[in-house]
Amino acid sequence: MSTAIIGAGVMGETLLSGLVRAGRRVDQLMVGEKRPERARELEERYGVAVVSNREATAKADTVALVVKPQDMGDVLDEIAPDLRAGQLLVSLAAGITTAYIESRVPEGVAVVRVMPNTPALVDEGMAAIAPGSHCDDSHLAEAESLLASTGKVLRIPEKQMDAVTAISGSGPAYIFFVVESMIEAGVHLGLPRATATELVVQTLVGSAAMLRETGTHPVVLREQVTSPGGTTASALRELEIHKVRAAFLAAMEAARNRSRELAEGS
Ligand SMILES: NC(=O)C1=CN([C@@H]2O[C@H](COP(=O)(O)OP(=O)(O)OC[C@H]3O[C@@H](n4cnc5c(N)ncnc54)[C@H](OP(=O)(O)O)[C@@H]3O)[C@@H](O)[C@H]2O)C=CC1
Numbered sequence: 474m475s476t477a478i479i480g481a482g483v484m485g486e487t488l489l490s491g492l493v494r495a496g497r498r499v500d501q502l503m504v505g506e507k508r509p510e511r512a513r514e515l516e517e518r519y520g521v522a523v524v525s526n527r528e529a530t531a532k533a534d535t536v537a538l539v540v541k542p543q544d545m546g547d548v549l550d551e552i553a554p555d556l557r558a559g560q561l562l563v564s565l566a567a568g569i570t571t572a573y574i575e576s577r578v579p580e581g582v583a584v585v586r587v588m589p590n591t592p593a594l595v596d597e598g599m600a601a602i603a604p605g606s607h608c609d610d611s612h613l614a615e616a617e618s619l620l621a622s623t624g625k626v627l628r629i630p631e632k633q634m635d636a637v638t639a640i641s642g643s644g645p646a647y648i649f650f651v652v653e654s655m656i657e658a659g660v661h662l663g664l665p666r667a668t669a670t671e672l673v674v675q676t677l678v679g680s681a682a683m684l685r686e687t688g689t690h691p692v693v694l695r696e697q698v699t700s701p702g703g704t705t706a707s708a709l710r711e712l713e714i715h716k717v718r719a720a721f722l723a724a725m726e727a728a729r730n731r732s733r734e735l736a737e738g739s
């Protein structure tokens with residue numbers, strides 16, 4: 474099965490590199506990319522053919538759209554003449570609905586909406602997938618296998634996609650923000666930057682492994698760290714005073730709302 478990736482920016486290259494690592498034959502992969510220097514870079518790095526969007530669409534069994542939501546309308550108009558019924562079109566764009574895509578492509582093209590995230594770059598991605606109206610199980614399974622090469626995949630109803638975008642799609646950025654803040658705090662407390670970075674990164678990796686491997690609720694894990702009258706309780710009180718929990722809720726509502734706006738084309 475040949476796969477074309479249209480839009481080889483951060484997420485498109487993440488998908489491409491994952492497919493290559495997973496052992497997909499490079500002669501079964503194509504990239505649609507309009508900038509010549511970027512095309513050369515991808516050809517050199519992966520040995521993959523970089524062709525026009527129309528050629529990629531005409532030749533591939535599966536087309537993955539990884540352009541910005543704002544560019545989606547133009548790209549769909551460009552490739553629509555080359556799409557055919559039964560072909561699989563996978564969109565990784567935030568906000569863009571399967572109904573919108575289906576309204577711009579020939580009848581019978583199977584559309585799957587995906588929300589991936591960047592940890593796919595290290596095969597620890599979290600992707601959610603939702604079928605459009607012309608999808609059968611084989612289409613969904615093919616989309617699942619594309620994403621499974623770089624991490625976990627969850628099948629969800631499309632109505633959950635904006636919330637998923639806010640949680641796991643944008644999620645790595647919130648975690649990096651917390652890490653960055655903790656490193657700065659360490660430096661403020663007098664630690665060398667390299668020491669602070671090593672402490673924070675390993676603390677994050679260890680905490681994530683505990684969550685995954687023990688399956689214990691995060692509240693219980695937090696309570697285990699919080700000795701009565703100790704340091705952690707003092708720190709957590711400050712986080713509550715500064716309304717960090719409320720800030721996370723507001724942030725993720727804003728991301729969910731932005732995903733809905735992108736669907737409206739703004
Ligand atoms: N980054 C992330 O963490 C995630 C991103 N996504 C989704 O992935 C999509 C891409 O995001 P991201 O990778 O961050 O953005 P980028 O800007 O890095 O990538 C978009 C790419 O699309 C290219 N492009 C634009 N127009 C065309 C066209 N007509 N034909 C071919 N290529 C084109 C751009 O090229 P040029 O630069 O030359 O314009 C660029 O390389 C978005 O829809 C986003 O919602 C989803 C989940 C996570």
Ligand SMILES: O=C(O)[C@@H]1CCC=N1
Nearest residue numbers: 566567638642643644
């Ligand atoms: O910020 C964005 O819009 C994209 C979608 C999810 C993560 N990055």
